[in-house]
Amino acid sequence: MKIIIVENHNELSVLVAQKIATYINHNPNTLVCFAAGDTPLGMLRELVTMQSRKEVDLSSVWYAQLDEWIGLGIEDIGSCVRVMTDVFFGPANIPKERIHLFDGLDPDTNGQCRAMEKWIAAHGGIGLTLLGIGMNGHIGFNEPGTPDREGCFTVSLDDTTKSVSVKYFGAERSVSTGITIGWYELMQARTAILMVCGEAKAPIVKASLKGEVTVDVPASLFQNHSSLTVMLDKAAASLL
Ligand code: GLP
Secondary structure (H helix, E strand, O other), X not given: OEEEEEOOHHHHHHHHHHHHHHHHHHOXXXXXXXXXXXXXXXXXXXXXXXXXXXXXXXXXXXXXXOEEEOOOOOOOOOOHHHHHHHHHHOOOOOOHHHEEOOOXXXXXXXXXXXXXXXXXXXXXXXXXXXXXXXXXXXXXXXXXXXOOOOOEEEEXXXXXXXXXXXXXXXXXXXXXXXXXXXXXXHHOOOEEEEEEOOHHHHHHHHHHHHXXXXXXXXXXXXXXXXXXXXXXXXXXXXXX
């Protein structure tokens, strides 16, 4: 595990974007998987800017969506598909055939999971994943306690995740379930980047990177990833 600490969120966004662009330039046609959430937004915008400067071709790779809120679709502000479409897939002009999404509105969640697993397998597994950490240590929607099951699945959201979710939706929404690529599958990604910023995440960063490896802190499992770079701002790293 390599740890890189920079001054602030802006610097972090630029540095992570440069690392991902370099990866894409060296691995066209690989499959990448990016977390939504607030942390990567600046980084995603930076990637789009880099593409406009012809420094990277974001349509040269394939995309798998990491996770989604069950019950929400593209019309819903704060859904992962809405964020990724508005901030990244749309502005970067990524062709639809390059992207595989979870449909949070499809009641056949089992079918959604199998389709995502097929997509991942058809593209040779995940080449690079960019992950964030939830306030409770979750990765994607792998909540604390999620056992090591292969593939994708739905998870009951814990109370921390439900209360934090208000920041995405701008109001209370009754979300109780998430659909996600499972952590066992994410652990197989050939390269993983964990991007974290802000003082509020400092305690969970410490537990994830310096604490026991346990399913109770899903991010801690990534201590055993074969090629993980943790990229943090100073505030998130303040307890390390
Ligand atoms: C969200 C998502 C994750 C994300 C994490 C951190 O709920 N399920 O994919 O990485 O929590 O989000 P943020 O960056 O907004 O703190």
